[in-house]
Amino acid sequence: MQLLKENGIEPKIIEYLKTPLAINELKDLSKMMGLRPKEFVRRNETEFKDNDLIQFLDNDNVLFQAMANYPKIMERPIIVRGNKAVIGRPPENGLTLLK
Secondary structure (H helix, E strand, O other), X not given: OHHHHHOOOOOOOOOOOOOOOOHHHHHHHHHHHOOOHHHOEOOOOHHHHHOOHHHHOOOHXXXXXXXXXXXXXXXXXXXXXXXXXXXXXXXXXXXXXXX
């Protein structure tokens, strides 16, 4: 966050745990990042393990539904600017959106 603010960007924060993203929003993020859901899912989260989601890594629709149902399994933070998005880890990834 600080890195973005230092570069003149005031981020809008979406508290996705309070207001989970809809499947279509997750699909849009996936497209903006150029990643399949298996590439931005947190495999060590309890909900991922408890629901045996490892068997569905190649099923995008199941993973999108799981992310909608269990938002904690989504990698975070995700930084969006215009029609592009990146995972904000490491924080310097966010700077790629400034170009």
